[in-house]
Amino acid sequence: MYFEGRVSGTGVGIVLNDSAADYDVQIDGATVATLVTPGNTTHWINGLSNSTHTVRLVKRNDTPGDTSTFGGFVAAPGGAVLSKPAPRNxxxxxxxxxxxxxxxxxxxxxxxxxxxxxxxxxxxxxxxxxxxxxxxxxxxxxxxxxxxxxxxxxxxxxxxxxxxxxxxxxxxxxxxxxxxxxxxxxxxxxxxxxxxxxxxxxxxxxxxxxxxxxxxxxxxxxxxxxxxxxxxxxxxxxxxxxxxxxxxxxxxxxxxxxxxxxxxxxxxxxxxxxxxxxxxxxxxxxxxxxxxxxxxxxxxxxxxxxx
Incomplete structure (x- = not known):
């Protein structure tokens, strides 16, 4: 399972509620964080260049006994969540x-x-x-x-x-x-x-x-x-x-x-x-x-x- 988005600005928040699975956060193609059973949280990646970035959240492991909830991407103050990337053909x-x-x-x-x-x-x-x-x-x-x-x-x-x-x-x-x-x-x-x-x-x-x-x-x-x-x-x-x-x-x-x-x-x-x-x-x-x-x-x- 993965989610992809586009944001402008210097930071992006990942809204999650999952106490069972692990996730990787990738910005512009590079893994910048691994979230181990993050729980109910908004995890922030800050300090980005003030420009447009691609963000990808990927679930690393199968946790079929639990419900995983992804609440979307949010932008840091001054930034914006942009239109979603076009789906691949x-x-x-x-x-x-x-x-x-x-x-x-x-x-x-x-x-x-x-x-x-x-x-x-x-x-x-x-x-x-x-x-x-x-x-x-x-x-x-x-x-x-x-x-x-x-x-x-x-x-x-x-x-x-x-x-x-x-x-x-x-x-x-x-x-x-x-x-x-x-x-x-x-x-x-x-x-x-x-x-x-x-x-x-x-x-x-x-x-x-x-x-x-x-x-x-x-x-x-x-x-x-x-x-x-x-x-x-x-x-x-x-x-x-x-x-x-x-x-x-x-x-x-x-x-x-x-x-x-x-x-x-x-x-x-x-x-x-x-x-x-x-x-x-x-x-x-x-x-x-x-x-x-x-x-x-x-x-x-x-x-x-x-x-």
């Missing part, structure tokens, strides 16, 4: 789990405490954010750590999956539905779900066999692609990411869509060669996110998006 939506969030990607150790994980997660340098910026696209990262398409990490939270939350704006409010203002029409949606479904062994008491889990995953994935297709229309390219144990299943789902005439569903194999997995709990490091972003950017640039 390109839009990409990223759907995924902790790997898409950027879970622990700034960590210097794979072993992290809860606080270290929070401080060292930065979605702004996740592969999705980097890919979008390389393509000069506005983007959404719809990621939820630990959740899968039909099965969550280690079989946890059996009452919900990623799909439970996809429609929501406030993830912690049951029944909430995000209302698209009509301006969000991504030309590309990248889906990377499956790691949590398959990365841990099925525990005694879970309602799965390896075969039934795979079948349920493929069925739900197909339904989710249809949901995206209905939401965004025939011209949106849906990139289904395959990696590890779930790559073959994703390939099957994509082939089924292609076989019925939907050529704008594309399979992309996430090549993990060269990745060090040095983020918290063996997640992507910032180095890995850059490598993946470079590979994904090349793939998307070759798609028939009209870009």
């Amino acid at each position: 390109r839009q990409i939506e990223f759907v995924g789990d902790s790997l898409t969030v950027g879970y622990g990607n700034l960590s210097t150790s794979r072993t992290c405490t809860s606080d270290q994980l929070k401080r060292n997660t930065n979605s702004d340098v996740s592969y999705g954010a980097l890919t979008a910026r390389q393509l000069n696209a506005d983007y959404q990262i719809n990621g939820y750590s630990g959740l899968g398409m039909v099965r969550n990490y280690n079989g946890g939270r059996t009452d919900v999956t990623y799909r439970t939350f996809y429609d929501r704006a406030l993830l912690n409010v049951s029944g909430d539905v995000w209302q698209n203002p009509g301006t969000w029409r991504p030309q590309v949606v990248v889906v990377n779900l499956g790691t949590n479904d398959f990365s841990t062994a099925i525990n005694p008491g879970e309602p799965w066999t390896p075969e039934s889990l795979a079948a349920a995953y493929r069925s739900a994935y197909g339904d989710f692609i249809q949901k995206l297709r209905t939401r965004y229309g025939a011209d949106t390219t849906i990139v289904a990411v395959g990696a590890g144990q779930y790559a073959g299943h994703v390939q099957q789902v994509v082939k089924a869509r292609n076989d019925v005439g939907d050529s704008r569903v594309r399979y992309w194999f996430l090549d993990d060669s060269g990745l060090d997995f040095l983020g918290c709990d063996w997640h992507y490091s910032a180095h890995d996110d850059r490598l993946i972003a470079d590979r994904l950017t090349s793939f998307i640039a070759g798609l028939p998006t009209g870009w």
Whole structure:
């Protein structure tokens, strides 16, 4: 999640109410402050040159159990908040789990405490954010750590999956539905779900066999692609990411869509060669996110998006 604005004058205030998440403040392209669980505050950046500045606020980590409130930018005395920047013509939506969030990607150790994980997660340098910026696209990262398409990490939270939350704006409010203002029409949606479904062994008491889990995953994935297709229309390219144990299943789902005439569903194999997995709990490091972003950017640039 990020917000961009323009101000004139020597300072800008960022109005926030959030006691759970961390934020970066960027002025004219440079990070000038990191706000750690800022609470209910107006954080001021002063001492700027008396001119026009771009300001960007970016939420660094996922805090799905809490509500984050951004109250806007305010100008220092003598300055003004200017008209909002023009939206970019390109839009990409990223759907995924902790790997898409950027879970622990700034960590210097794979072993992290809860606080270290929070401080060292930065979605702004996740592969999705980097890919979008390389393509000069506005983007959404719809990621939820630990959740899968039909099965969550280690079989946890059996009452919900990623799909439970996809429609929501406030993830912690049951029944909430995000209302698209009509301006969000991504030309590309990248889906990377499956790691949590398959990365841990099925525990005694879970309602799965390896075969039934795979079948349920493929069925739900197909339904989710249809949901995206209905939401965004025939011209949106849906990139289904395959990696590890779930790559073959994703390939099957994509082939089924292609076989019925939907050529704008594309399979992309996430090549993990060269990745060090040095983020918290063996997640992507910032180095890995850059490598993946470079590979994904090349793939998307070759798609028939009209870009």
